Amino acid sequence: MKTKSPSTSIPLAQRTFDARPDTVDFRDKMYVPTLVEVPIRLPLETYVRRYRPGKVPILNQGQEGACTGFGLAAVAHSLLRRRQVVPDPTPVSPRMFYEMARRYDEWPGENYSGSSARGAMKGWHKHGVCAADLWRYDVNQPGGTLTNERALDAARRPLGAYFRVNHKDLVAMHSAMAEVGILYVTSQVHEGWGKIDPQTGVIPGPAGMAQLGGHAYALVGYDERGFWLQNSWGAEWGKGGFALITYEDWLANGTDVWVARLGAPVALPDSTGQGAQFTSLSSRAEYSFSDLRPHVISIGNDGFLRPSGQFGTTAAEVDAIFNEDLPRISQGWKKKRLLLYAHGGLVSEANALQRVDEYRKPLLDAEVYPLAFIWKTDFWTTVGNILKDALSRRKPEGFLDDVQDFMLDRLDDTLEPLARLPGKALWDEMKENALLSSTDPKGGARLILDQLAALLKADPSWEVHLVGHSAGSIFMAPLAQLLCSTGVIAEGPARGQKGHGHPIRSLTLWAPACTMKLFHQAYLPAIQNRSIQRFSLFTLKDAAEQDDHCAGVYHKSLLYLVSNAFEEKAGLFRAEGEPILGMERFILADKAFQVPKENKLRTGNPSTVPLFGLASAAWIRSPNGLPPGTSPDASHARRHGDFDDDEATVKSTLARILGAASTDMTIAFTSSASALRDRRRLL
Secondary structure, eight states: OOOOOOOSSSGGGSSOOOOOOOOOOSSSSSSOOOOOOOOOBOHHHHHHTTTSSSOOOOOOOOSOOHHHHHHHHHHHHHHHHOSSSSOOOBBOHHHHHHHHHHHOOOSSSSSSSOOBHHHHHHHHHHHHHOOOTSOOOOOTOOOOOOHHHHHHHHTHHHHHHEEOOOTTOOOHHHHHEEEEEEEEEEEEGGGGSSSSOOOOBBBOSTTOOOOOEEEEEEEEEEEEEEEEOOOOOOOOOOBTTTEEEEHHHHHHHHEEEEEEEOOOOEEEOOTSSSSSEOOOOOOOOOHHHHHGGEEEEOTTTOOOBOOSSTTTTOOOHHHHIIIIIHHHHHHTTSOOOEEEEEOOOOOOOHHHHHHHHHHHHHHHTTTEEEEEEEEEHHHHHHHHHHHHHHHHHHHHHOTTTOOOOHHHHHHHHHHHHHHHHHHHHHHHHHHHHHHHHHSTTTTTHHHHHHHHHHHHOOTTEEEEEEEEEEEHHHHHHHHHHHHEEEOOOSSSTTTTTTEOOBBEEEEEEEEEOOHHHHHHIIIIIHHHTTSSSEEEEEEOOOHHHHHBOOOOOTTTTTTHIIIIIISOOGGGGGOOOOOBTTTTHHHOOOGGGGOOOSSSOSSSSSGSSOOGGGGEEEEEEEEOOOTTTTOOOOOOOOOGGGGOOHHHHHHHHHHHHHHHOOOOOOOOOOOOOOHHHHHHHHH
16 A cells, blocks of 8 residues: 655645754763864765665655654665665655654653654664654654554664764864764754755745744755755755755754764564564663563653653554554463553652563463553652651751660651651652543543453453552552442542443552552452452561661651651651551551451351451461462562562462462562662662
């Protein structure tokens, strides 16, 4: 099927000029001219001859504001065809360049057109670029998503080093072009761009010409008058698709310049451990984008999908996960299981992605498809700063050198009211965002729920499993209600909304930070009526909870701080705090949880039987001495943040998902440098 070509006779006034100048970013690496000889001129004919015996591909973006993608495609075509070892004549996808530019530019969301040159360069560096045939440019079908096929092909054409060039430094621009042969630029466009003499190719102006807006394109040569540029408005524009912008015009209107070199493709073993596939790895990445992308849903601070960043997620990508990736990866499984996972507030985005990468292969080997909500909280960093600020107002020099335990308790009592005002506001906002993700019709988790309902309707053999760590229990609460409730929901965060009536095979909560009130509203009724068929609660023993600390300042676990300072019912000045589900002291005090003194399970109406008297519910207190993988009750976590990377806990959780007595799966936990820094700060 051929794509429709945009008209080549579009008047200048009808074109879109929305290339946005790059914002200031001091992290940009600046190009420094070398001592390479700079020719007096690089004629346009020299550039054109490089494409012989074929001709230069002159692209046409039509009326869409996708110039950042089309301009960068011209750069890629030149660099790939000139590569000394294995030149690549494949036409690349300007559509992919443009969509990735919008993912990585400086402006949140998707409800705008245009993008920045920096965003386009970041997108190329993170993902490479696929062939045009795999992601076609069609004026009638804008947008699209980075599918697995496109991602694998794009990794064959990675970007290596790239630098910003001072757009006011003509010497630097000449030097960069002499080294590489082509530059990626943006500038303001004026009416003179529509009045070019096709014989000379010179853009008249800029004096007396009205400004039209921003545009991206490639510079491909120069002489004593100015720079030769390659545009993306078809071969009928200018001098066969080219034009000369004078130095006066450039210095008045140029905004950004980038120079780049190609990177070397990298092939790594595929997710099955057999064969190899190309993968795009940035210098800091430790996992394959193509492997991890089908298992990540990025949620923004407002509960909506977050389309920006390397693992950003759009509605189209959610659709691709359920309709392409899920069937592809689960093909041939004897038992189909989908695991929804929400990490806790102590976990940074980078560490959450690292954990998903570590869990992914063992879970897939066990025929469990993991889908993780990566939601940005930044809670831990902020709480640490709040506590340190509170301590600085109370701590005389040397105060903690020889302090006794009772003095630490008194110090905690002092910190709690000081941390309450800023900490409670932050905690409330995080909880609101977590709940909105499912309760708002446009929320990210709500979109997943809609796709999941369609999946279960088409194939009821799928099992659904939920795992939430710490604040992830808050995130999962309305999602669980909406998924497994029948009819209109009477109470809780999803009150008044209609449930889908699909059972949840298992729910596992690690050190949940949700209140007992939320648990009683959102989870307990479903556990009692078996809409949630198995429930497992992992918590620290209270002694471990009190041996934990937050940022080395507050000398109990995060849950103590939440209970005593951040929730509605503050536990200030020895008062009882807000009951939290993940705390042993509150579980033992709640009548709904009373643990049978005997091993015999109680019978009768499930709603009248204490929770842990049900065969379908279990409470695992950590740390215990059970060896990892030998029992579904093993857990060695000693601190609130340990559960997600505790081997015993993870193996026990998988055994409970599989309904097995044990599991011998292997998970190799690793830590990046940033993860180690976070871990040291936590411990």
